[in-house]
Amino acid sequence: MSWSNGPAFLLGALLCVPAMLYAVRLLQYRRHWLGPPTLVHQSSAPAAGLAVSVLIAARNEAHHLPQLLADLQQQTGPIGADQFEVVVVDDHSTDSTAAVVEQAAATSKLAIRLLRLDKLPHRPIGKKAAVAAAIAAARAPWLLLTDADCRVSRQWLAAYAPLMQDSTVQFISGPVLLTGQGLLARLQGLELAALVAVGAAGIRAGAPTMCNGANLAYRRQAFDAVGGFAGNEHVPSGDDEFLLHKIAATFPGGVRFLQHPDATVRTDAQPTLLALLHQRVRWASKWQHYRTAAPRRLAVLVLGANLSLALLPVVAAVWPVLWPWVAAAWLLKLGADLYFLTPVLAFFGRRRWLALVPLLQLVYPVYALATGLMGLRGGYRWKGRSV
Numbered sequence: 436m437s438w439s440n441g442p443a444f445l446l447g448a449l450l451c452v453p454a455m456l457y458a459v460r461l462l463q464y465r466r467h468w469l470g471p472p473t474l475v476h477q478s479s480a481p482a483a484g485l486a487v488s489v490l491i492a493a494r495n496e497a498h499h500l501p502q503l504l505a506d507l508q509q510q511t512g513p514i515g516a517d518q519f520e521v522v523v524v525d526d527h528s529t530d531s532t533a534a535v536v537e538q539a540a541a542t543s544k545l546a547i548r549l550l551r552l553d554k555l556p557h558r559p560i561g562k563k564a565a566v567a568a569a570i571a572a573a574r575a576p577w578l579l580l581t582d583a584d585c586r587v588s589r590q591w592l593a594a595y596a597p598l599m600q601d602s603t604v605q606f607i608s609g610p611v612l613l614t615g616q617g618l619l620a621r622l623q624g625l626e627l628a629a630l631v632a633v634g635a636a637g638i639r640a641g642a643p644t645m646c647n648g649a650n651l652a653y654r655r656q657a658f659d660a661v662g663g664f665a666g667n668e669h670v671p672s673g674d675d676e677f678l679l680h681k682i683a684a685t686f687p688g689g690v691r692f693l694q695h696p697d698a699t700v701r702t703d704a705q706p707t708l709l710a711l712l713h714q715r716v717r718w719a720s721k722w723q724h725y726r727t728a729a730p731r732r733l734a735v736l737v738l739g740a741n742l743s744l745a746l747l748p749v750v751a752a753v754w755p756v757l758w759p760w761v762a763a764a765w766l767l768k769l770g771a772d773l774y775f776l777t778p779v780l781a782f783f784g785r786r787r788w789l790a791l792v793p794l795l796q797l798v799y800p801v802y803a804l805a806t807g808l809m810g811l812r813g814g815y816r817w818k819g820r821s822v
Contacts, residue, residue, distance in 0.1 A: 443754065443756045443757055446750070446754070446757065447757045447759070447760030447763075448760070450743050450746065450747050450750065450757075450760065450764065451743070451747075451760055451763060451764045451767070452743075453736070453739035453740045453742070453743040454740050454743055454744065454764040454765075454767045454768045455767060456736060456739070456740070457736055457737070457739075457740035457768060457771065458767050458768065458770070458771035460733075460736060461771040461772065461774070461775040462771065462774070462775075463636070463640070464632070464633055464636035464637075464640075464775060465636075465774060465775045465778065467635075467636035467637075467639040467640050468632050468635060468636050468639075468694075468775075468778060468779060469778055470639055482513035482514050482518070482596045482599075482600060485513075485514060485518060485577070485596060485599055485600060486518050486519065486574070486575035486576060486577065487514060487518065487519040487520075487575050487577045487578075487579050487592065487595075487599070487652075488519065488520050488521075488522055488569075488573035488574060488575040488577070488578050488579070489507060489519055489520065489521045489522070489579050489580075489581070489592075490522050490524070490566060490569040490570065490573060490578055490579065490580045490581075491503070491521065491522070491523045491524070491569075491580075491581060491582070491583050492524050492526055492562045492565035492566055492569065492582070492583065493523055493524065493525055493526065493528065493532050493536075493565075493583035494525070494526040494527065494528050494532070494565075494583075495528045495529060495530045495532060496528070496530075496532050496583035496584055497528070497530045497531040497532045497534070497535045499583055499584040499585075500523070500532060500535050500536065500539075500583050501535060501539070502586060503581070503583060503584075503585055503586060503587070504521070504536075504539045504543070504545075504547070506586055506587045506588075506589070506591070507521055507545060507587070508543055508544065508545055509589050510589060510590075510591065510592045510593070511589050511590060511593065512590055512592060512593025512596065513593055513596045514592045514593065514596055516544055516545055519545075519546075519575065519579075519592060520545070520546040520547070520548065520573070520574060520575065521545055521546065521547045521548070522548050522550065522569045522572055522573055523536045523547065523548070523549050523550070523583070524549075524550045524551075524552060524565040524566070524568050524569045525549060525550065525551045525552065525553075526552050526560065526561065526562065526564070526565045527552055527553050527558075527560055532583075533549060533551060536549040537549055548572065550568050550569065550572055552564060552565060552568060555568060562648075562674055563664050563668065563674045566580065566664075566674050567663065567664060570655065570658060570663070573655065575655075576654060576655050576656065577599050577652060577653075577654060577655070578652060578653055578654070578655055578658065579592070579595060579651075579652040580648060580649075580650075580651055580652065581649055581650055581700055582648065582649040582702065584702055584703060585611075585649050585650070585700045585701065585702045586700070586701045586702070587700055587701075588696075588697050588698075588699065590697035591697060591698060591700070593697065594609075594693060594695045594697040594698035595607060595609075595652055595693065595698065598691055598693060599652065603688065603689060604689060604690075604691050605653060605654050605656075605657040605682055605686040605689035605690065606651070606652070606653040606654075606657060606678075606679060606682045606683070606686075606689060606690045606691070607651060607652040607653070607690075607691050607692075607693050608634060608635070608638060608643075608646035608647070608650070608651050608679070608690070608691070608692045608693065609647075609650035609651060609652075609692075609693045609698045609699070609700060610631050610635070610650065610693070610694065610698060610699045610700070610782075610783070611627060611631055611647045611649050611650050611699070611700050611701075611702065612624065612627075612628070612699050612700070612701050612702075612783050612785075613627050613628075613701075613702060613703070613704040614701050614702070614703055614704065615703050615704035615706075618791075619704065619705075619707075619708065619711070620703075620704035621788060621791055622791060622794070622795055623704040623705060623711060624704060624785065624788065625776075625780075625785075625788045625791050625792065625795055626795065626799075627647075628776070628779055628780060628783055628785065628788070629772070629775070629776060629779065630645060630647075631647065631779075632775070632776075632779040633645065633733070634646050634647070634692070635692040635694060637729060637733070638690050638691065638692040639692060641687075641688070642728075642729035643679050643680065643683045643690050643729065643730075644676075644729050644730040644733045645676055645679075645730065645733075646675050646676060646679045647675060648674055648675035649700050649702055650698070650699075650700035651675055651679075653678065653682060657682050657685070657686060657689070658678070658682075660685055660686075661678070661681040661682055661684075661685050662681070663678075664677070664678065666681075676730070680727045680730065683727075684727065694782070696782070699783070712805075712806065712809075715802075715806040716806050716809045718806075719806045719807050719809070737803065738803070738804075738807055740768060741799060741800040741803040741804060742800070742804060743764060744764060744765060744768065744796075744800045745800040745801060745804060747760065747761040747764055747765075748761055765796070768796060769792065769793060769796050772792050772796060773789060773792055776788075776789060776792060777789065
């Protein structure tokens with residue numbers, strides 16, 4: 436039987452549909468990524484009346500925090516040192532995180548404050564509790580969040596200033612770049628670059644799906660208007676994306692992606708495969724709790740495409756006439772990924788990572804299915820805690 440006739444053709448075509456839908460979606464996302472940026476003209480003139488609270492949740496980050504706090508002290512541009520404060524929340528650290536913050540507060544020209552969850556009533560734990568405590572203590576109308584293990588550029592605040600001065604903007608998502616040496620770190624960086632770009636494209640398309648809590652900002656009024664984290668307090672992860680979905684639904688057109696190199700936050704990739712799996716399972720654990728259509732459709736599309744790529748070789752091993760369909764599906768997805776990622780990696784200055792796309796595609800179906808299933812089941816370790 437020819438591979439292009441009869442049941443083999445129908446089965447092969449059916450199994451290729453998820454890859455085709457995935458490719459079409461990536462073509463759309465590429466167009467949105469390359470579309471006109473939402474960033475208004477940057478100015479070095481003082482941003483009169485603009486006040487920002489930089490919020491940092493930290494757990495056992497005594498090693499990383501001094502670098503981030505030093506970055507914040509070196510900020511230049513329209514937001515002066517008297518226009519932003521830094522609130523660090525210590526989430527039950529067992530190292531010298533609190534002492535590091537106290538020392539910085541005593542010697543810095545910035546307004547740095549330390550909150551300790553173990554000193555609060557009921558001793559709350561977890562990042563959501565830390566962010567909520569920081570927001571309750573923050574004094575500025577704009578809340579800018581990053582993680583304690585991140586690094587920011589000298590123009591990080593300056594890059595955010597124009598959008599913060601736009602009265603229609605309620606939520607701003609920023610780019611995140613993973614750094615590190617070795618193949619594992621580069622593969623993680625490639626994966627996250629794709630996720631960041633997909634999130635950016637979704638925001639520009641008016642259907643936000645994802646963002647990264649290591650680099651985002653929102654108005655306190657918007658946070659309060661949607662009830663903050665109410666409705667998903669029981670989910671350990673998702674302090675970023677659930678809020679994105681709620682604000683986007685309440686304030687149509689009020690979400691922006693800040694596609695500017697100076698806005699990029701850098702953080703280290705996970706050092707081991709086990710640590711990476713725990714992180715990705717933590718991310719995947721929130722997918723089942725999405726309440727809006729766009730992220731659910733995206734999750735189903737990605738899962739379907741990877742499930743198709745994983746199943747096709749198995750089916751072809753039993754029915755060899757399907758091997759041309761296997762090649763077609765894998766090449767279609769590979770071509771779509773390369774086409775989509777070329778301008779994305781150019782933005783991040785990592786075009787050389789394109790050479791790793793075939794390798795990532797080879798391992799990604801099993802990896803995505805495993806983390807997705809483990810995320811549905813729940814149970815992982817993060818920051819020394821079992822969740």
